[in-house]
Amino acid sequence: MKIFQREQRSLFGEILDWMLTPLLLLWPISLALTWLVAQSIAGKPFDRALEYNVQALAQIVAVQGERVVFNLPQPAREMLRADDSDQVYYQVRGARGDVLSGERDFPLPPDDERAAPGETRLRDDDMRGLDVRVAYTWVRTDAPGNPLVLVQVGETREKRSVLATEIIKGVMLPQFVILPLAVLLVWLALVRGIKPLSQLEERIRARKPDDLSPLDDKAVPLEVAPLVSSVNDLLTRLKDSIATQKRFLADAAHQLKTPLAGLRMQADLAQREGANAEELKQSLKQIGRSSMRATHTVNQLLALARAESSGKTLPRLPCDLAQLTREVVQDLLPRALDRRVDLGYEGALPGAAGAVVQGNPTLLKELIRNLVDNAINYTPSTDASPAVVTARVLADPIGRVAVLQVEDSGPGIPESERELVFQPFYRALDTGVDGSGLGLPIVREIARQHEADIRIEDVRPGQVPPGARVVVRFAGVRVGVAPAEAAQAA
Numbered sequence: 001m002k003i004f005q006r007e008q009r010s011l012f013g014e015i016l017d018w019m020l021t022p023l024l025l026l027w028p029i030s031l032a033l034t035w036l037v038a039q040s041i042a043g044k045p046f047d048r049a050l051e052y053n054v055q056a057l058a059q060i061v062a063v064q065g066e067r068v069v070f071n072l073p074q075p076a077r078e079m080l081r082a083d084d085s086d087q088v089y090y091q092v093r094g095a096r097g098d099v100l101s102g103e104r105d106f107p108l109p110p111d112d113e114r115a116a117p118g119e120t121r122l123r124d125d126d127m128r129g130l131d132v133r134v135a136y137t138w139v140r141t142d143a144p145g146n147p148l149v150l151v152q153v154g155e156t157r158e159k160r161s162v163l164a165t166e167i168i169k170g171v172m173l174p175q176f177v178i179l180p181l182a183v184l185l186v187w188l189a190l191v192r193g194i195k196p197l198s199q200l201e202e203r204i205r206a207r208k209p210d211d212l213s214p215l216d217d218k219a220v221p222l223e224v225a226p227l228v229s230s231v232n233d234l235l236t237r238l239k240d241s242i243a244t245q246k247r248f249l250a251d252a253a254h255q256l257k258t259p260l261a262g263l264r265m266q267a268d269l270a271q272r273e274g275a276n277a278e279e280l281k282q283s284l285k286q287i288g289r290s291s292m293r294a295t296h297t298v299n300q301l302l303a304l305a306r307a308e309s310s311g312k313t314l315p316r317l318p319c320d321l322a323q324l325t326r327e328v329v330q331d332l333l334p335r336a337l338d339r340r341v342d343l344g345y346e347g348a349l350p351g352a353a354g355a356v357v358q359g360n361p362t363l364l365k366e367l368i369r370n371l372v373d374n375a376i377n378y379t380p381s382t383d384a385s386p387a388v389v390t391a392r393v394l395a396d397p398i399g400r401v402a403v404l405q406v407e408d409s410g411p412g413i414p415e416s417e418r419e420l421v422f423q424p425f426y427r428a429l430d431t432g433v434d435g436s437g438l439g440l441p442i443v444r445e446i447a448r449q450h451e452a453d454i455r456i457e458d459v460r461p462g463q464v465p466p467g468a469r470v471v472v473r474f475a476g477v478r479v480g481v482a483p484a485e486a487a488q489a490a
Contacts, residue, residue, distance in 0.1 A: 005290075012194055019186050027179065034171050035164070042163035043133070046155065050135035051120045053080065053153045057090060058139045061149050068141050068149055070100040086156040089127055096145030103127075106152055109136055117148060130156050196220050200228070212239040265286055269368060319361045321402050321474070322393045323350035328368045329391050332376065336389065340381045343372070347393040347405075352393030357402050357474045359450045367446040370439040371406040371470050379410035379466075400475070407459050407469035418456045447472055 061070050070092040072080075080088055091106035093099050107125050116139040124133045136152040200220055208318045214232040222295045270283035329345045336343035348355040357364075372391055381387035392405040413421060420426050422444045447454045457468030 012190055016187065019190075020183060023179075023182065027175070029167075030175075031172060033472060034166055038167035038171070039160070040435055042160050046121055046160055047133065047135070049316060050133060050153055052156060053088075053090075054120055054135040054137050054151055057092065057153065058137055058151045061092065061139050061141065061151065063143045066144055066209040068100065068143050068147065075251075078082040080153075085158045085162065087130070089132065089154040090271060091150070091152045093152075095149065100149070102152075102218075104291040106154065107134075108150075109134075109152075114138070118315055124153065127154055132156055133138050133160070139147050167425075197224065198326075200224070212236075212242070242360070263291060263294070294295050315345055315359050318381055319359050319364055320350050320356055321364070321404060322348045322352060322355040324361065324365050325368050325391050325393050325404065326350060328365060328372055332369070335373075336376050339376055339386045339388055340383060341376050341388075343376065343389045343391075345391050347362075348395040352395055354397030354400075355393055355402055357450070359474075362451065363446045367443050367472070368404065368406075370443050371404075371472075374439045375406055375408040375410070375468070375470075379408040387455070402474045404472040408465060409459070409467050410465060411454055412458050412468045421456070442471075443472075450474060 001393050023344045037081065041174070057070075057072070060072060060315045061068065063069070064464065080090060089103045089106055091099060091102035093108075105128070107127065109121075109123060113121065117138045119136045120135060123134050123136070125132055132154040133156075134148060134152055134154040137151045140146055141149055155475075196219070200215070203215070212235045214227050214235060217228040266286040270287075272279050321350055326345055329343060332344055368391070372389065375389040376387075379387035379389060388409040390405075390407050394403040394404070394405065422440050424438055444454055451470050454470065454472050457469050457471065459469045
């Protein structure tokens with residue numbers, strides 16, 4: 001459980017923590033290392049003094065007859081022991097272990113540290129419960145058998161500790177001033193470093209709600225420039241989205257205004273005085289047509305809104321494109337017969353390999369319905385020359401591609417208008433068809449959500465009428481699996 005974790009972290013505080021924490025942790029380590037170095041530095045001059053004293057005492061060792069003697073004059077003895085801070089001990093021990101002079105309880109050096117004659121060595125030892133630094137050497141004499149005499153001088157460590165403490169004070173006291181100053185400088189540097197972020201925040205807060213212009217990415221540090229660039233990209237997309245919504249709402253209001261105005265006018269005509277039954281019937285008929293047009297426009301608007309907003313929320317299932325197309329053709333067949341249009345289906349049979357795509361069945365059916373409905377609406381038809389509309393599904397299980405085609409025998413769509421017809425409320429001129437201009441935009445939006453390509457081409461290029469064919473190509477999706485098998489695989 002993250003009990004002590006803050007919900008929102010401070011960039012300033014986190015950088016300050018990461019900079020000061022190592023500094024504060026390394027400072028005690030620096031103190032310890034400085035103390036060790038100071039001890040080493042403080043001990044060297046005193047070690048040299050001890051070595052000098054040992055060598056001086058070694059020169060006093062003499063041989064009288066066959067005996068080794070050591071006579072230290074009293075002034076020299078007093079000078080050796082004259083120290084205000086430390087206690088100095090010495091010992092001269094003969095070859096047979098007899099103490100010739102000095103402290104009898106002076107500790108002997110370890111056997112494994114026996115030095116060569118004339119070599120001076122140093123060691124740490126204990127003398128009467130006190131820590132002492134000892135210098136010792138072995139002196140070879142001219143007595144019979146050349147016996148070795150041990151000469152030792154020991155000194156307590158008070159002067160060494162005092163000198164090491166003074167060194168520590170000289171090094172550490174300035175750091176007590178430098179450390180707070182370093183913390184202050186780090187804090188000021190961070191304040192200055194994140195100041196551009198604060199300025200950027202102030203500029204954003206000072207903006208008006210409708211100001212979606214890009215931010216100046218040259219006035220921010222290089223590390224923040226990618227963030228500002230991403231915000232600018234978001235602002236651009238938001239601006240385009242808002243502009244599209246405003247345009248959509250304006251066009252929708254305009255499209256709904258016409259049938260509503262017709263309803264109001266026909267209602268006024270029906271209510272006028274002196275209107276006969278035939279005129280009343282005609283007004284009611286016009287009211288019915290206007291209400292149907294308004295209903296169709298509203299349904300198309302709802303379908304477009306659903307297509308634009310539900311691409312990521314509705315589940316994607318294995319959909320038999322051939323089966324959906326056949327169902328749409330069957331649903332629209334009565335309407336095609338009323339308009340004397342020969343409506344039919346060709347291509348893959350339901351359940352055929354390669355005709356199954358991953359998608360939303362409701363949206364795919366809406367796509368097919370709009371294409372077939374547009375073809376029925378915009379294809380002129382007479383008893384002498386009935387229009388022909390064909391829906392076709394082509395499956396390529398090897399290439400993992402499914403293609404939906406809806407073609408008609410009408411006047412076609414000029415190449416210059418083939419992109420315009422996918423814009424909301426755009427309708428080709430001179431068609432004489434009462435529509436909302438939302439069918440193909442709905443088709444493109446649904447195709448985009450299913451990662452499908454859509455294009456318009458002539459059925460009979462160079463002929464009159466050329467006809468129109470809308471091709472929707474589903475590629476890069478799961479195809480070639482029957483719905484039941486695909487469901488089991490999922």
